[in-house]
Each structure stands twice: as structure tokens, then as C-alpha cells.
Amino acid sequence: MKSALDQAEAVQGAAAAAVRLTPRRGRLLREMAKRYDLYLMLLLPIGWYLLFQYGPLYGLQIAFKNFSPAKGILASEWVGLDNFHRFFDSYYFNRLLWNTFTINLFSMLVAFPIPIALALICNEIPSRKFGKWLQNITFIPHFMSVVVIVGILNVFLSPETGPINALIEALGGQPIRFLEDASWFKPIFIGSNIWQNMGWQSIIYIAALSGVNPQLYEAAKMDGASRLRRVWHVSLPGIVPVIVIMLILDIGHFMDIGFEKILLMQNNLNIEASDVISTFVYTTGIQKGEYSYTAAIGLFNSVINLILLLLVNRFARKVSETSLW
Known part of the structure; x- marks a missing residue:
């Protein structure tokens, strides 16, 4: 019942x-x-x-x-974690991880704040026409292909005909083979990335600044705040949620580097500094046909990105109450 x-x-x-x-x-x-x-x-x-x-x-x-392509995915032999162990024990593991980590870390430390600063500068320029001109000038490199960017680097940094080395020689120095020197690879790569992307990445911050309440600027001005004070206490706090979201999204791709540009800049003389996980996956997986091995490397890379994303998102939610979820 x-x-x-x-x-x-x-x-x-x-x-x-x-x-x-x-x-x-x-x-x-x-x-x-x-x-x-x-x-x-x-x-x-x-x-x-x-x-x-x-x-x-x-x-x-x-x-x-x-x-094995002949057997297919399902019929291929199961080896468990052997491909991961092979990567962790390989001679290249430390070099690949170090290069990938340092390039991305310094790119984030240096390149992430620059679009924010550019957006603040464009927002504070009294001349509207000059502000638009500055935005257009900084946007242009983003629309150039990677091949063109690397070609420009080769022309400007050429030890024989490049204007940079011509200036060094004019000042009494010796020409430097920038693209063949491993110690110069990371600064050149990061610097050219900043030049190429800072204008495009500043768009979202410029849009966020347009949403800041103008009355806050007027109130700060009436209180005697200088232009720099208004930027620090009104403009910057107004776009903090956007900055946090963009930082979290960037952290989600922390271990990813556009391998096309590195591959074009890479040579036997700078390989110690330019060999990263993405280029190793390309050369080993595509050119040598070691598909399982490089699939394991790619999966390891993605798991690291996921862990970093979850940790930073949780930290941001506790500190600023702004997060992806």
C-alpha cells in the first residue's frame, strides 16, 4: 500500500x-x-x-x-602511457618546456600591459584626429601575414644590408647576426609580436573605456584630480573586469605559441632558443610521421593549459569577483 x-x-x-x-x-x-x-x-x-x-x-x-595508418585508430596497438614516458625522458623535454614557458611568460609580462597602456593613451589624447591616426597606425601590422613580418625582420636585421647593423657600424660597433644568435631570438620574437598585435589587442580596451561613466571624470576633475590621477582612479578601475577576463583567456593559451612565425625564424644556429613544443610537434609528427608520440605531446600541452586556466579563473573569482564562470 x-x-x-x-x-x-x-x-x-x-x-x-x-x-x-x-x-x-x-x-x-x-x-x-x-x-x-x-x-x-x-x-x-x-x-x-x-x-x-x-x-x-x-x-x-x-x-x-x-x-599505424595501415591498421587505423581502433586496430592499432595499445601502449598506455609509453608515449608520455618517452617524451618526459627525452633529451628535448627540458629544452622544449623551458623555451615554451619563458617565451610565453615574458610575452605575457611585457606584451599584455602594452595594449592597455595604448588604449589609455588613445582615450586621453585631446586631439581626436591624432588619436584615430595612432589607432590606425598600430592596427596595420596585425593585417600583415607572418611571412611578411619575418621578411621585414630579415631585411632590417641583415648583417650586410640591414639598417640596424648599418647604424651599429656607424657608431663604431661590429655587425651582429641577430637571427643567427640564440641569445637574440626571444627578444626579437617577443618584440615583433608586440609591434604586430598591440593595436589590434587594444580595441577591446578602447571599447571598454567608452563605457566608463563620463560623470566620474567630471567629478574627479572638480575634485582637482590631474589627468594622470583620473586615468589611475577612474579609467583603469573602469576596465578592470575586462582586463581580468582577457588575462584569464590568455592564460588558457599559455603553452600555445604560433609555430608558423617561430618556424620561419628558426635555423640551426638559434635552435637552442627557438625549439618549442609546437615546432617539435610539427617537425616530429608531420615530417617524421610519429603521430602517436606527438599526439601525446599535444595532449600534455593541452592539459597544462587547462590546469592553468582553472587555477587562474578560481584565483580571479576570489580576488576580483570577476571570472569566466
Whole structure:
């Protein structure tokens, strides 16, 4: 008798829940029908993510196998963590990890604040025309291909005909082979990245500054705050949530470096400083055909990125109450 009553109560509860959910579902369907054009626009990015981001996840299992193209993914021999052990024990592990870590760390320490500073400068320039001109000038390098950027570096830093070495010689110095010197690789790579991307990355901060309440500037001005004080106490706090979100997103790609530029700048003389995880995966996986080995390296790289993202997001939520989730 008791079980029958329990079943009746469960049925009544499920019916009540269905009644509560039906209006919500109906509102959602009406909203989707009303804004169908926006939802149709979502299909393209959703399809892209499903095809190129989630689809390849099926192939991650080759990181734990001795993959053979002739046998296919499922029929290849299972080797467990052997590919990971091989990478951790290899001669290249320390060098790859150190180069990847240092390039990204110094890129973040130096390159991350510069777009913020550029946005603040553009926002404070009295001449609107000059501010627009400065933005356009700093945007242009972003639209150049990596091949063009590296070509410009080769021309400017050439030991024979480059203007940089011509200036060094004019001052009584000896020409420097910048692109063949391992000690110069990281400063050149990071500096050229800053030049190429600072204008584009400043756009979101300029947009955020436009949303700061103008009355706050007026109140600070009436209180006698200088321009620098207004920037420090009004402009910067107004964009802190955006800065935190951008920092978290950058940390999520901390171990990722665009290997195209490094590959174009890399040579046998600077390989000690320029060999990073992404270039090693390309040369070993694509050129040498060691697919399982490099899949394990790529998975290791992604796991490190995920851990860093989770840690920084949690820290940001506790410190600033701003986070991705």
C-alpha cells in the first residue's frame, strides 16, 4: 500500500514538473522563432566548433597507442602511457618546456600591459584626429601575414644590408647576426609580436573605456584630480573586469605559441632558443610521421593549459569577483 502511494506521489510530482517546464519551453521556442535570424547565424560557428574542435577529439586515443595508418585508430596497438614516458625522458623535454614557458611568460609580462597602456593613451589624447591616426597606425601590422613580418625582420636585421647593423657600424660597433644568435631570438620574437598585435589587442580596451561613466571624470576633475590621477582612479578601475577576463583567456593559451612565425625564424644556429613544443610537434609528427608520440605531446600541452586556466579563473573569482564562470 505504501509503495503504491509513493508511486502516485512520484507521478504527481513528475506531472507538476512537466507543467512547470512546458511554459518555459514554450517561451524558449517562441523566442527562437521570433529571433530565428540570430539563431541561424549561430549555426556556422557551432558547426565549425563541432567539426574542427570536438571532432578531432576522437583521434586523441592515438596518444595511448602505437598508431599505424595501415591498421587505423581502433586496430592499432595499445601502449598506455609509453608515449608520455618517452617524451618526459627525452633529451628535448627540458629544452622544449623551458623555451615554451619563458617565451610565453615574458610575452605575457611585457606584451599584455602594452595594449592597455595604448588604449589609455588613445582615450586621453585631446586631439581626436591624432588619436584615430595612432589607432590606425598600430592596427596595420596585425593585417600583415607572418611571412611578411619575418621578411621585414630579415631585411632590417641583415648583417650586410640591414639598417640596424648599418647604424651599429656607424657608431663604431661590429655587425651582429641577430637571427643567427640564440641569445637574440626571444627578444626579437617577443618584440615583433608586440609591434604586430598591440593595436589590434587594444580595441577591446578602447571599447571598454567608452563605457566608463563620463560623470566620474567630471567629478574627479572638480575634485582637482590631474589627468594622470583620473586615468589611475577612474579609467583603469573602469576596465578592470575586462582586463581580468582577457588575462584569464590568455592564460588558457599559455603553452600555445604560433609555430608558423617561430618556424620561419628558426635555423640551426638559434635552435637552442627557438625549439618549442609546437615546432617539435610539427617537425616530429608531420615530417617524421610519429603521430602517436606527438599526439601525446599535444595532449600534455593541452592539459597544462587547462590546469592553468582553472587555477587562474578560481584565483580571479576570489580576488576580483570577476571570472569566466
